[in-house]
Amino acid sequence: NAGVTQTPKFQVLKTGQSMTLQCAQDMNHEYMSWYRQDPGMGLRLIHYSVGAGITDQGEVPNGYNVSRSTTEDFPLRLLSAAPSQTSVYFCASSYSQGAENIQYFGAGTRLSVL
Amino acid sequence: KQEVTQIPAALSVPEGENLVLNCSFTDSAIYNLQWFRQDPGKGLTSLLLIQSSQREQTSGRLNASLDKSSGRSTLYIAASQPGDSATYLCAPGRGSTLGRLYFGRGTQLTVWP
Numbered sequence: 001n002a003g004v005t006q007t008p009k010f011q012v013l014k015t016g017q018s019m020t021l022q023c024a025q026d027m028n029h030e031y032m033s034w035y036r037q038d039p040g041m042g043l044r045l046i047h048y049s050v051g052a053g054i055t056d057q058g059e060v061p062n063g064y065n066v067s068r069s070t071t072e073d074f075p076l077r078l079l080s081a082a083p084s085q086t087s088v089y090f091c092a093s094s095y096s097q098g099a100e101n102i103q104y105f106g107a108g109t110r111l112s113v114l
Numbered sequence: 115k116q117e118v119t120q121i122p123a124a125l126s127v128p129e130g131e132n133l134v135l136n137c138s139f140t141d142s143a144i145y146n147l148q149w150f151r152q153d154p155g156k157g158l159t160s161l162l163l164i165q166s167s168q169r170e171q172t173s174g175r176l177n178a179s180l181d182k183s184s185g186r187s188t189l190y191i192a193a194s195q196p197g198d199s200a201t202y203l204c205a206p207g208r209g210s211t212l213g214r215l216y217f218g219r220g221t222q223l224t225v226w227p
Contacts, residue, residue, distance in 0.1 A: 058214070090158065
């Protein structure tokens with residue numbers, strides 16, 4: 001049972017380049033989300049999904065796109081990378097949004113935009 | 115918007131001490147609250163989850179309490195060890211916004227031998 005897997009672990013981009021951060025979970029979780037973590041700040045929600053085909057914006061969605069074609073995968077796309085998107089990105093999942101359900105996090109993707 | 119504050123921001127103690135980490139939040143309409151541990155360069159590991167109907171949860175040397183009406187949660191760590199050194203994050207969750215967690219900046223804990 002791998003849990004939540006994020007790839008790549010590290011990435012360096014030039015301004016204006018695009019890329020996709022991958023997130024996959026093997027726990028059949030309905031709910032998946034993306035957060036970014038910046039120094040001196042708490043994690044902030046970018047986008048989330050409550051099931052295949054359903055996505056919505058979080059607190060800081062600008063510059064990012066998501067889709068959820070399968071239960072297992074929830075990729076995050078950077079359309080045109082900017083230095084302000086330099087951050088650590090975490091994917092999380094849980095069985096549902098119920099009060100008793102723990103959220104599980106991946107190990108993170110560390111992104112630098114030059 | 116939910117605002118989460120964690121005090122202290124950093125804590126450095128000798129091994130064996132009993133510790134108290136504090137978390138306060140502004141919106142008491144939460145479904146649950148999770149405490150996470152984050153090691154340097156790593157992801158988040160869930161330590162304890164307290165549902166809004168509960169007052170506390172215990173796991174080994176860890177005990178978390180929740181006072182929803184006053185917007186406070188406390189994580190107690192008994193008999194601290196160097197292996198407890200990490201950043202501890204508090205995250206209240208709202209089911210009405212589909213399981214979203216709101217995070218504080220964390221308490222960075224160092225336990226020295």
